[in-house]
Amino acid sequence: MKRLLTLPLLACLACAPIGLVHAEKADRNKPMNIEADALRHDDLQQTSVFTGRVVMTKGSIVLRGARLEVRQDAEGYQSGVVTAPPGQRAFFRQRRDTAPGAPEEFVEGEGEVIEYNGRADTVRFLRRAELRRYRGSTLSDELSGAVIVYFNLTDVFTVDGQQAAPNTPPAPGSRVRAVLAPKETPAPPAPAPGAPGPALRPSDALGGGKP
Known part of the structure; x- marks a missing residue:
């Protein structure tokens, strides 16, 4: 039977002091x-093992x-x-902090194994x-x-395209692959209607400016 568990003992995976982070x-x-x-x-070892269609949410x-x-x-x-089921991948998703009014941003990841380190916050x-990484949809x-x-x-990512075991040749197609979108830059504000143009120099007004 499936169980829904809220564990005070496991109130948070990250117990390090709060710092300036880009994740939520x-x-x-x-x-x-x-x-x-x-x-x-296992209370003595301070471990908990959940099995079977595991879904963990935390914020x-x-x-x-x-x-x-x-x-x-x-x-x-x-x-x-x-750990993922055989032949599949485990899934991670987290919302990122964004400026007020900006589209929501999310980080999603997959792997056969996903490790969360609360001490290092990685x-x-x-x-x-x-x-x-998604900006909106x-x-x-x-x-x-x-x-x-x-x-x-x-908010740093590192990627290794090689095999984890030492002295093991990389498998075919194991190179790092990345698709990075250009960062959006805000357009300069348009002048307000009726705003005066650039002031003329006296020589321009008298027709003495350079052609």
Whole structure:
């Protein structure tokens, strides 16, 4: 039977102090809600394992996969590892902070494994990794590679197109691929109706200016 769980113990995956971030800042303080078919919690090891059609929401963050393991260290920092069903990819989505009046922006990512590190405030996508950024409903940027790391605090992305194992030749098609949209720049404001034009120099008014 599917269970809908709200866990005070797992109130947040990111317990680091709040800083200036581009991802949704309010997500840190939101409760974590997890829906799954089964749960196994080890209080001694401070781990919780959810299995079966797992969906985790925390503010604007959404994580989906077949298995989610949440671990808490001695200082209270928590991390989560989401694993996809065989042959599929796990899913991540988070809203980004934007200026008032600007279109909403979202970051979406997929990978066979997704690792969230609460201490470092990073999201790591492993194997067949893909990351997309949307402005409103428009796809803005798209990245793919073997490993993608998204740093929430600095809004930096790193992409590795090679195999994770050392001394292993890259597989065909394992190069980094990116599609980056140009940044939109606001147009200069139009002059108000009836606004005076540029002032004439005295020489221009007398016809003494240069041709």
